[in-house]
Amino acid sequence: MFCLSCKEAPARPPPPPRRPPPATAPLRETTAPPIAATTTPPPPREAVVLGEEPAPRRGPSGGLFVVGFAVILGSLHGVLEPREWAAFAVGMAVTWAACTWRSGEPPPREPTAAAVEDVPEVSGTRLSDAEHAEGAARARLEPLRRGLDAIEALGKGERRGWDRWGVRDGIEVWFHVNEATGVKDSVGVTTVDAPRDAVLAALDEKAHSPEAWDKQFKKLTILETYDARLLDGAGRSGLECALRRYEYHAVFPTKARDSVCVVGVVADGPDRAVRCVTSADESGDGGGDLGALRAAARAAFDAFIAEIDAEPTANGWTRVGGEDGVSRFLRPSDDGGKDAMSRGVVRAPASAIDAAIAGAADEVPNRLERMQDCRTTVASRPSGGLELPDGWAPSRPFTVDVLTYKKVWPLATREAVILGVCATKGDVAVRLGTSVDHPAAPDAGRVRLDVRASGYHIRPLGPRETMVTTVSFVAPGGAPAFIVDRLATSRTHLVAKIRQLDALGAYL
Numbered sequence: 243m244f245c246l247s248c249k250e251a252p253a254r255p256p257p258p259p260r261r262p263p264p265a266t267a268p269l270r271e272t273t274a275p276p277i278a279a280t281t282t283p284p285p286p287r288e289a290v291v292l293g294e295e296p297a298p299r300r301g302p303s304g305g306l307f308v309v310g311f312a313v314i315l316g317s318l319h320g321v322l323e324p325r326e327w328a329a330f331a332v333g334m335a336v337t338w339a340a341c342t343w344r345s346g347e348p349p350p351r352e353p354t355a356a357a358v359e360d361v362p363e364v365s366g367t368r369l370s371d372a373e374h375a376e377g378a379a380r381a382r383l384e385p386l387r388r389g390l391d392a393i394e395a396l397g398k399g400e401r402r403g404w405d406r407w408g409v410r411d412g413i414e415v416w417f418h419v420n421e422a423t424g425v426k427d428s429v430g431v432t433t434v435d436a437p438r439d440a441v442l443a444a445l446d447e448k449a450h451s452p453e454a455w456d457k458q459f460k461k462l463t464i465l466e467t468y469d470a471r472l473l474d475g476a477g478r479s480g481l482e483c484a485l486r487r488y489e490y491h492a493v494f495p496t497k498a499r500d501s502v503c504v505v506g507v508v509a510d511g512p513d514r515a516v517r518c519v520t521s522a523d524e525s526g527d528g529g530g531d532l533g534a535l536r537a538a539a540r541a542a543f544d545a546f547i548a549e550i551d552a553e554p555t556a557n558g559w560t561r562v563g564g565e566d567g568v569s570r571f572l573r574p575s576d577d578g579g580k581d582a583m584s585r586g587v588v589r590a591p592a593s594a595i596d597a598a599i600a601g602a603a604d605e606v607p608n609r610l611e612r613m614q615d616c617r618t619t620v621a622s623r624p625s626g627g628l629e630l631p632d633g634w635a636p637s638r639p640f641t642v643d644v645l646t647y648k649k650v651w652p653l654a655t656r657e658a659v660i661l662g663v664c665a666t667k668g669d670v671a672v673r674l675g676t677s678v679d680h681p682a683a684p685d686a687g688r689v690r691l692d693v694r695a696s697g698y699h700i701r702p703l704g705p706r707e708t709m710v711t712t713v714s715f716v717a718p719g720g721a722p723a724f725i726v727d728r729l730a731t732s733r734t735h736l737v738a739k740i741r742q743l744d745a746l747g748a749y750l
Contacts, residue, residue: 389518461489478510542676542695570734579718580730584737585711590749592702598745638664658691692717712736
């Protein structure tokens with residue numbers, strides 16, 4: 243360094259005197275004795291306390307970071323070409339590796355219960371796990387299980403306390419007075435020269451007219467079906483399990499009667515079966531109150547039709563693309579997400595398109611919903627009584643399904659409980675779904691999505707041409723903006739995906 247005024251180097255102070263080195267003995271060459279095999283090795287350089295894990299040691303990541311960052315800056319020169327995109331991706335990968343590289347780090351441990359409780363919930367109501375739903379169903383079916391056991395015991399001749407009345411028309415009749423009701427209970431025993439499955443088919447009221455069993459029998463409605471495996475027990479397997487409503491005509495002086503019953507059939511051998519019918523409380527089924535389902539279906543239907551009948555731009559939609567005659571639209575929603583719509587002509591009959599969409603919903607994976615992992619039907623309820631506007635009428639029973647979606651980083655596992663609604667107006671069909679409540683207990687690992695009204699509007703233009711419109715109103719569940727945009731944009735391609743269904747290959 244030079245002085246600016248005289249151009250001469252300034253005088254430096256003399257350096258401090260150095261201390262003399264300590265006196266040491268002169269070095270001598272020595273020969274170290276060999277180390278015995280039993281000599282204790284020296285302790286490690288880092289002490290490890292019992293019960294604790296050593297702290298992870300970080301590797302030299304500075305060089306990797308500089309290289310990766312330099313590649314990124316080089317790739318961003320001008321408009322990114324394919325080769326520059328590749329360089330950008332490599333730079334990002336190297337930079338990420340530099341920031342996350344570890345050496346000597348122990349494997350991650352499962353989080354404790356306390357740690358899980360401290361993690362904030364993303365958004366929405368957390369949904370239950372399948373084990374909770376199965377446990378609730380098993381508890382619901384416990385009276386049926388006891389009835390099956392009792393009928394099986396009576397069929398094997400265990401009739402203590404029963405009086406034998408006699409034989410009539412080849413049927414041996416036993417009875418006793420029920421202490422709880424004061425009414426006579428009866429048992430009839432006979433032999434039928436037919437296979438087991440034929441007898442079970444003859445006992446099924448669905449296959450016969452109401453007059454086949456009871457002259458006063460008016461109507462049978464299947465409210466819900468259960469997994470018959472829930473009836474599996476010691477030495478037997480479930481064949482059928484369903485919730486039914488039986489309605490009867492009035493017999494003077496009584497009023498019209500109806501009953502809600504759970505019907506179960508189990509097999510306890512290759513040629514033996516037990517069938518039981520027992521009363522159940524309709525309000526406790528997994529599908530929810532029928533009035534609430536009708537209200538949810540009507541609200542979703544009105545919101546859906548309002549978008550179909552109006553011009554998209556008049557309702558705030560922005561056109562984001564139009565490939566091969568399919569128009570795609572997006573619109574910001576009130577909950578921070580994005581609504582999606584697509585509209586285009588599919589060259590196939592309307593009935594074939596409706597069937598193809600239904601078939602895709604049963605496939606794993608679903609061709610139209612690539613992110614869907616599994617679909618489980620938890621309830622089926624009658625759609626009668628649903629009053630829809632302008633000549634629309636429900637065409638199928640309500641279904642309540644639990645949909646589980648694949649995990650997308652950084653989202654938690656997402657699920658939705660969807661009420662399925664199908665309606666027709668002449669030759670026009672609508673298939674849509676909306677979220678409903680579910681009685682299962684919450685699960686910390688999943689987030690429930692809120693689906694306001696999503697579905698398909700199918701309007702024939704001719705024998706082999708159909709206008710199909712898809713609308714999706716799905717709350718994002720606390721997802722970051724780039725995930726919301728990606729998911730919403732992907733749903734604007736639904737009409738194009740319908741064209742690719744294998745079931746429509748003969749028409750397209």
